[in-house]
Amino acid sequence: MLPMLAARFAMQTEFTKLHRLKLAIWRENTVSRQLMTVPSVGPMV
Numbered sequence: 001m002l003p004m005l006a007a008r009f010a011m012q013t014e015f016t017k018l019h020r021l022k023l024a025i026w027r028e029n030t031v032s033r034q035l036m037t038v039p040s041v042g043p044m045v
Contacts, residue, residue: 026032035041 026036
């Protein structure tokens with residue numbers, strides 16, 4: 001059971017890192033920022 005929990009924690013940690021990196025890239029890109037304000041196209045949560 002512990003190895004599965006460790007793997008889940010590692011995956012969650014990597015997902016969080018990638019998500020933050022993706023948000024940082026979106027915030028730097030003007031077109032992406034404009035698209036995030038469009039209904040049905042905006043940020044995917």
